[in-house]
Amino acid sequence: xxxxxxxxxxxxxxxxxxxxxADDPLGAQRESPDxxxxxxxxxxxxxxxxxxHLVVAVREDRVVGTLQLTIIAGLSRKGMTRSIIEGVxxxxxxxxxxxxxxxxxxxxxxxxxxxxxxxxxxxxxTRTDAHRFYERLGFTASHVGFKLPL
Amino acid sequence: xxxxxxxxxxxxxxxxxxxxxADDPLGAQRESPDxxxxxxxxxxxxxxxxxxHLVVAVREDRVVGTLQLTIIAGLSRKGMTRSIIEGVxxxxxxxxxxxxxxxxxxxxxxxxxxxxxxxxxxxxxTRTDAHRFYERLGFTASHVGFKLPL
Numbered sequence: 172x173x174x175x176x177x178x179x180x181x182x183x184x185x186x187x188x189x190x191x192x193a194d195d196p197l198g199a200q201r202e203s204p205d206x207x208x209x210x211x212x213x214x215x216x217x218x219x220x221x222x223x224h225l226v227v228a229v230r231e232d233r234v235v236g237t238l239q240l241t242i243i244a245g246l247s248r249k250g251m252t253r254s255i256i257e258g259v260x261x262x263x264x265x266x267x268x269x270x271x272x273x274x275x276x277x278x279x280x281x282x283x284x285x286x287x288x289x290x291x292x293x294x295x296x297t298r299t300d301a302h303r304f305y306e307r308l309g310f311t312a313s314h315v316g317f318k319l320p321l
Numbered sequence: 322x323x324x325x326x327x328x329x330x331x332x333x334x335x336x337x338x339x340x341x342x343a344d345d346p347l348g349a350q351r352e353s354p355d356x357x358x359x360x361x362x363x364x365x366x367x368x369x370x371x372x373x374h375l376v377v378a379v380r381e382d383r384v385v386g387t388l389q390l391t392i393i394a395g396l397s398r399k400g401m402t403r404s405i406i407e408g409v410x411x412x413x414x415x416x417x418x419x420x421x422x423x424x425x426x427x428x429x430x431x432x433x434x435x436x437x438x439x440x441x442x443x444x445x446x447t448r449t450d451a452h453r454f455y456e457r458l459g460f461t462a463s464h465v466g467f468k469l470p471l
Contacts, residue, residue, distance in 0.1 A: 185396075188396055189396070192396065192397050198397070201397070201398045201399070202397075202398070202399060203399050209399045209400035210396050210399070210400045211400075212400055213394050213395060213396050213400030213401075213402075214396060214400075216394040216402075217394050217395065217396070220372065220394070222370065222372070223393075223394070225395070225396065237396075239395055239396070239397075241391075241393050243373075243391050243405075243407070244363050244366040244367050244370070244373070245363060245367065245375070245389055245407060245408060246335075246338055246339070246342065246360050246363050246364060246367070246375065246387075246389070246408060247342050247348070247351070247352075247389075247407070247408040248351045248352070249351070249352060249353050249359045249360070250359035250360045250361075250362055250363030250364075251363075252363075252366075255393075255405065257393070257395060257397070258395055258396060258397045279469065279471070282471060283471055287471060288470065288471050289468060289469070289470055289471065290468070290469045290471065291443070291466065291467065291468045291469070292466075292467050293441070293443060293464040293465065293466045293467070294464060294465050294467065295463060295464055296462075296463055296464060296465055302465055302467075305467045306467075308469070309469050310467035310468065310469045311467065311468055311469070312446075312465050312466070312467055313445060313446055313466065313467075313468055314443040314444060314445055314446060314465070314466025314467070314468065315443065315444050315445075315446055315452055315462050315464070315465070315466060316441065316442075316443045316462070316463065316464025316465060316466040317441065317442050317443070317444065317452075317455045317456075317460035317461065317462055317463075317464070318439060318440070318441045318460065318461055318463055318464065319429065319439070319440045319441070319458070319459055319460045319461070320438065320439055321429070321432060321433055321437060321438050321439065321440065
Protein backbone atom coordinates (compact mmCIF):
# COMPACT_ATOMS: atom_id res chain seq x y z
CA UNK A 172 0.00 0.00 0.00
CA UNK A 173 1.09 3.58 -0.66
CA UNK A 174 2.22 6.13 1.89
CA UNK A 175 -0.20 7.43 4.45
CA UNK A 176 -0.65 11.15 5.14
CA UNK A 177 -2.48 12.57 8.18
CA UNK A 178 -3.67 16.16 7.60
CA UNK A 179 -6.45 18.58 8.66
CA UNK A 180 -9.83 17.85 7.08
CA UNK A 181 -11.13 20.28 4.43
CA UNK A 182 -14.67 20.67 3.00
CA UNK A 183 -13.88 18.38 0.03
CA UNK A 184 -13.24 15.54 2.51
CA UNK A 185 -16.71 15.75 4.06
CA UNK A 186 -18.50 13.19 1.82
CA UNK A 187 -15.81 10.58 2.57
CA UNK A 188 -15.83 11.40 6.31
CA UNK A 189 -19.62 11.10 6.55
CA UNK A 190 -19.58 7.83 4.59
CA UNK A 191 -17.16 6.39 7.19
CA UNK A 192 -19.21 7.75 10.12
CA ALA A 193 -22.31 6.05 8.66
CA ASP A 194 -20.55 2.74 7.85
CA ASP A 195 -20.67 1.54 11.45
CA PRO A 196 -23.19 -0.46 13.53
CA LEU A 197 -23.90 2.55 15.77
CA GLY A 198 -23.34 5.31 13.21
CA ALA A 199 -25.77 3.83 10.66
CA GLN A 200 -28.74 5.13 12.67
CA ARG A 201 -27.18 8.48 13.57
CA GLU A 202 -25.89 9.95 10.31
CA SER A 203 -27.45 11.54 7.17
CA PRO A 204 -25.07 11.02 4.22
CA ASP A 205 -27.69 12.51 1.86
CA UNK A 206 -27.58 15.91 3.56
CA UNK A 207 -24.04 17.18 4.06
CA UNK A 208 -24.98 20.75 5.04
CA UNK A 209 -24.86 20.22 8.85
CA UNK A 210 -21.46 18.50 8.54
CA UNK A 211 -20.03 21.38 6.49
CA UNK A 212 -21.28 23.88 9.08
CA UNK A 213 -19.69 21.82 11.86
CA UNK A 214 -16.38 21.52 9.99
CA UNK A 215 -16.28 25.31 9.58
CA UNK A 216 -16.78 25.76 13.32
CA UNK A 217 -14.19 23.12 14.25
CA UNK A 218 -11.63 24.52 11.80
CA UNK A 219 -11.79 27.98 13.41
CA UNK A 220 -11.02 26.58 16.90
CA UNK A 221 -7.25 26.34 17.56
CA UNK A 222 -7.91 23.67 20.21
CA UNK A 223 -9.57 21.31 17.73
CA HIS A 224 -7.84 19.05 15.22
CA LEU A 225 -10.20 17.21 12.91
CA VAL A 226 -7.90 15.19 10.68
CA VAL A 227 -8.13 12.67 7.87
CA ALA A 228 -5.78 9.89 6.88
CA VAL A 229 -5.16 9.83 3.13
CA ARG A 230 -3.64 7.00 1.08
CA GLU A 231 -3.22 7.27 -2.70
CA ASP A 232 -5.48 10.38 -2.78
CA ARG A 233 -8.26 8.52 -0.95
CA VAL A 234 -9.58 9.48 2.51
CA VAL A 235 -9.30 6.25 4.55
CA GLY A 236 -9.74 7.47 8.13
CA THR A 237 -10.87 10.31 10.35
CA LEU A 238 -10.27 11.35 13.95
CA GLN A 239 -11.02 14.39 16.12
CA LEU A 240 -8.56 15.56 18.80
CA THR A 241 -9.57 18.32 21.24
CA ILE A 242 -7.09 20.06 23.56
CA ILE A 243 -8.58 21.03 26.93
CA ALA A 244 -6.75 23.19 29.46
CA GLY A 245 -8.00 22.93 33.04
CA LEU A 246 -7.15 23.47 36.70
CA SER A 247 -7.23 19.94 38.12
CA ARG A 248 -3.98 17.92 38.44
CA LYS A 249 -1.83 21.08 38.87
CA GLY A 250 -3.28 22.97 35.93
CA MET A 251 -2.88 20.04 33.58
CA THR A 252 -3.86 20.18 29.91
CA ARG A 253 -5.53 17.03 28.60
CA SER A 254 -6.69 15.91 25.17
CA ILE A 255 -9.80 14.02 24.14
CA ILE A 256 -10.03 11.74 21.10
CA GLU A 257 -13.48 11.44 19.48
CA GLY A 258 -14.94 10.11 16.25
CA VAL A 259 -12.22 7.63 15.23
CA UNK A 260 -13.19 5.85 12.01
CA UNK A 261 -11.12 3.70 9.66
CA UNK A 262 -12.38 2.74 6.19
CA UNK A 263 -13.50 -0.90 5.92
CA UNK A 264 -10.79 -1.54 3.26
CA UNK A 265 -8.07 -0.45 5.68
CA UNK A 266 -8.97 -2.58 8.71
CA UNK A 267 -6.02 -4.66 9.80
CA UNK A 268 -3.61 -2.34 7.94
CA UNK A 269 -2.27 -0.77 11.13
CA UNK A 270 -3.95 2.55 10.34
CA UNK A 271 -5.85 2.57 13.67
CA UNK A 272 -2.58 2.26 15.57
CA UNK A 273 -0.88 4.92 13.39
CA UNK A 274 -3.83 7.22 13.98
CA UNK A 275 -3.82 6.92 17.78
CA UNK A 276 -0.02 7.29 17.81
CA UNK A 277 -0.44 10.50 15.81
CA UNK A 278 -3.00 11.79 18.35
CA UNK A 279 -0.70 10.94 21.26
CA UNK A 280 2.28 12.68 19.62
CA UNK A 281 0.20 15.76 18.77
CA UNK A 282 -1.02 15.84 22.39
CA UNK A 283 2.60 15.77 23.61
CA UNK A 284 3.54 18.59 21.22
CA UNK A 285 0.74 20.71 22.72
CA UNK A 286 1.87 20.04 26.30
CA UNK A 287 -0.86 17.57 27.30
CA UNK A 288 -0.13 15.20 30.15
CA UNK A 289 -3.17 12.98 29.67
CA UNK A 290 -5.01 11.61 26.64
CA UNK A 291 -8.53 10.35 27.18
CA UNK A 292 -11.40 8.89 25.20
CA UNK A 293 -14.61 7.01 25.73
CA UNK A 294 -15.81 4.01 23.78
CA UNK A 295 -19.32 2.58 23.70
CA UNK A 296 -19.54 -0.37 26.12
CA THR A 297 -20.59 -2.62 23.20
CA ARG A 298 -17.35 -1.99 21.22
CA THR A 299 -15.32 -4.71 22.94
CA ASP A 300 -12.83 -5.06 20.06
CA ALA A 301 -12.06 -1.35 20.34
CA HIS A 302 -11.48 -1.73 24.09
CA ARG A 303 -8.83 -4.42 23.54
CA PHE A 304 -7.24 -2.21 20.88
CA TYR A 305 -6.93 0.80 23.25
CA GLU A 306 -5.59 -1.39 26.06
CA ARG A 307 -2.90 -2.77 23.74
CA LEU A 308 -1.86 0.84 23.03
CA GLY A 309 -1.38 1.49 26.78
CA PHE A 310 -4.72 3.07 27.71
CA THR A 311 -6.35 2.04 31.01
CA ALA A 312 -10.12 1.49 31.27
CA SER A 313 -10.23 3.36 34.59
CA HIS A 314 -13.44 5.36 34.15
CA VAL A 315 -17.15 5.03 33.49
CA GLY A 316 -18.47 7.25 30.68
CA PHE A 317 -21.90 8.85 31.20
CA LYS A 318 -24.02 10.50 28.50
CA LEU A 319 -27.20 12.56 28.64
CA PRO A 320 -28.93 13.33 25.30
CA LEU A 321 -30.64 16.75 25.29
CA UNK B 322 -28.50 28.74 53.90
CA UNK B 323 -28.12 31.88 51.77
CA UNK B 324 -28.62 32.17 48.03
CA UNK B 325 -26.29 30.38 45.66
CA UNK B 326 -24.62 32.11 42.72
CA UNK B 327 -22.87 30.28 39.85
CA UNK B 328 -20.40 32.53 37.99
CA UNK B 329 -17.13 32.33 35.99
CA UNK B 330 -14.06 31.70 38.15
CA UNK B 331 -11.57 34.60 38.61
CA UNK B 332 -7.96 34.52 39.90
CA UNK B 333 -9.05 35.36 43.46
CA UNK B 334 -11.06 32.11 43.52
CA UNK B 335 -8.03 29.92 42.78
CA UNK B 336 -6.97 29.17 46.41
CA UNK B 337 -10.50 27.98 47.24
CA UNK B 338 -10.75 25.96 44.00
CA UNK B 339 -7.42 24.22 44.61
CA UNK B 340 -8.35 23.48 48.23
CA UNK B 341 -11.48 21.68 46.97
CA UNK B 342 -9.55 19.80 44.26
CA ALA B 343 -7.10 18.59 46.92
CA ASP B 344 -9.80 17.67 49.51
CA ASP B 345 -10.67 14.42 47.76
CA PRO B 346 -9.39 10.82 48.01
CA LEU B 347 -7.97 10.96 44.46
CA GLY B 348 -7.11 14.67 44.36
CA ALA B 349 -5.02 14.58 47.54
CA GLN B 350 -2.12 12.96 45.66
CA ARG B 351 -2.47 15.04 42.51
CA GLU B 352 -2.63 18.66 43.63
CA SER B 353 -0.15 21.24 45.03
CA PRO B 354 -2.10 23.79 47.13
CA ASP B 355 1.22 25.38 48.23
CA UNK B 356 2.10 26.44 44.68
CA UNK B 357 -0.76 28.19 42.91
CA UNK B 358 1.25 29.44 39.92
CA UNK B 359 0.37 26.55 37.53
CA UNK B 360 -3.32 26.91 38.42
CA UNK B 361 -3.30 30.66 37.71
CA UNK B 362 -1.63 30.03 34.33
CA UNK B 363 -4.26 27.41 33.52
CA UNK B 364 -7.14 29.70 34.55
CA UNK B 365 -5.79 32.41 32.27
CA UNK B 366 -5.72 29.98 29.33
CA UNK B 367 -9.21 28.60 30.09
CA UNK B 368 -10.68 32.10 30.49
CA UNK B 369 -9.53 33.15 27.02
CA UNK B 370 -11.26 30.16 25.36
CA UNK B 371 -14.92 30.92 24.48
CA UNK B 372 -15.69 27.17 24.48
CA UNK B 373 -14.65 26.76 28.12
CA HIS B 374 -16.68 27.65 31.19
CA LEU B 375 -14.82 27.19 34.46
CA VAL B 376 -17.33 28.28 37.09
CA VAL B 377 -17.60 28.49 40.85
CA ALA B 378 -20.64 28.26 43.11
CA VAL B 379 -20.65 31.01 45.75
CA ARG B 380 -22.79 31.14 48.88
CA GLU B 381 -22.49 34.04 51.34
CA ASP B 382 -19.26 35.25 49.65
CA ARG B 383 -17.67 31.80 50.02
CA VAL B 384 -16.62 29.58 47.10
CA VAL B 385 -18.35 26.25 47.79
CA GLY B 386 -18.07 24.44 44.46
CA THR B 387 -16.32 24.32 41.08
CA LEU B 388 -17.04 22.73 37.71
CA GLN B 389 -15.60 22.91 34.20
CA LEU B 390 -17.82 22.74 31.11
CA THR B 391 -16.26 22.46 27.63
CA ILE B 392 -18.27 22.90 24.41
CA ILE B 393 -17.04 20.67 21.56
CA ALA B 394 -18.32 20.99 17.99
CA GLY B 395 -17.81 17.94 15.79
CA LEU B 396 -18.95 16.09 12.68
CA SER B 397 -20.38 12.85 14.07
CA ARG B 398 -24.13 12.53 14.73
CA LYS B 399 -25.03 15.03 11.95
CA GLY B 400 -22.57 17.71 12.98
CA MET B 401 -23.66 17.60 16.60
CA THR B 402 -22.15 19.83 19.28
CA ARG B 403 -21.56 18.11 22.63
CA SER B 404 -20.39 19.32 26.02
CA ILE B 405 -18.06 17.68 28.52
CA ILE B 406 -18.21 18.21 32.28
CA GLU B 407 -14.91 17.88 34.16
CA GLY B 408 -13.56 18.69 37.61
CA VAL B 409 -16.80 18.79 39.61
CA UNK B 410 -16.06 19.51 43.27
CA UNK B 411 -18.39 20.48 46.12
CA UNK B 412 -17.06 21.78 49.46
CA UNK B 413 -17.32 19.23 52.30
CA UNK B 414 -19.62 21.63 54.24
CA UNK B 415 -22.09 21.66 51.35
CA UNK B 416 -22.50 17.92 50.77
CA UNK B 417 -26.15 16.93 50.96
CA UNK B 418 -27.23 20.55 50.33
CA UNK B 419 -28.37 19.86 46.77
CA UNK B 420 -25.50 21.89 45.33
CA UNK B 421 -24.25 18.95 43.23
CA UNK B 422 -27.66 18.66 41.58
CA UNK B 423 -27.94 22.45 41.06
CA UNK B 424 -24.47 22.43 39.52
CA UNK B 425 -25.18 19.66 37.01
CA UNK B 426 -28.54 21.24 36.16
CA UNK B 427 -26.68 24.50 35.48
CA UNK B 428 -24.25 22.67 33.17
CA UNK B 429 -27.12 20.98 31.31
CA UNK B 430 -28.96 24.30 30.85
CA UNK B 431 -25.79 26.07 29.68
CA UNK B 432 -25.20 23.22 27.21
CA UNK B 433 -28.74 23.65 25.84
CA UNK B 434 -28.22 27.43 25.49
CA UNK B 435 -25.10 26.73 23.39
CA UNK B 436 -26.93 24.29 21.11
CA UNK B 437 -25.46 21.05 22.48
CA UNK B 438 -27.44 17.85 21.94
CA UNK B 439 -25.36 15.66 24.25
CA UNK B 440 -23.70 16.18 27.64
CA UNK B 441 -21.02 13.73 28.65
CA UNK B 442 -18.61 13.11 31.49
CA UNK B 443 -16.41 10.38 32.88
CA UNK B 444 -16.11 9.37 36.49
CA UNK B 445 -13.40 7.24 38.06
CA UNK B 446 -14.62 3.64 38.37
CA THR B 447 -14.03 3.81 42.16
CA ARG B 448 -16.47 6.73 42.67
CA THR B 449 -19.61 4.57 42.97
CA ASP B 450 -21.57 7.22 44.90
CA ALA B 451 -20.98 9.67 42.05
CA HIS B 452 -22.22 7.08 39.54
CA ARG B 453 -25.55 6.71 41.37
CA PHE B 454 -25.80 10.51 41.51
CA TYR B 455 -25.36 10.92 37.74
CA GLU B 456 -27.81 8.10 37.00
CA ARG B 457 -30.44 9.78 39.22
CA LEU B 458 -29.97 12.93 37.09
CA GLY B 459 -30.75 10.97 33.90
CA PHE B 460 -27.25 10.12 32.66
CA THR B 461 -26.61 6.64 31.22
CA ALA B 462 -23.40 4.74 31.97
CA SER B 463 -23.11 3.62 28.35
CA HIS B 464 -19.36 4.04 27.79
CA VAL B 465 -15.97 2.92 29.05
CA GLY B 466 -13.54 5.75 29.76
CA PHE B 467 -9.88 5.17 28.81
CA LYS B 468 -6.92 7.29 29.93
CA LEU B 469 -3.27 7.36 28.91
CA PRO B 470 -0.91 9.49 31.05
CA LEU B 471 1.92 11.04 28.99
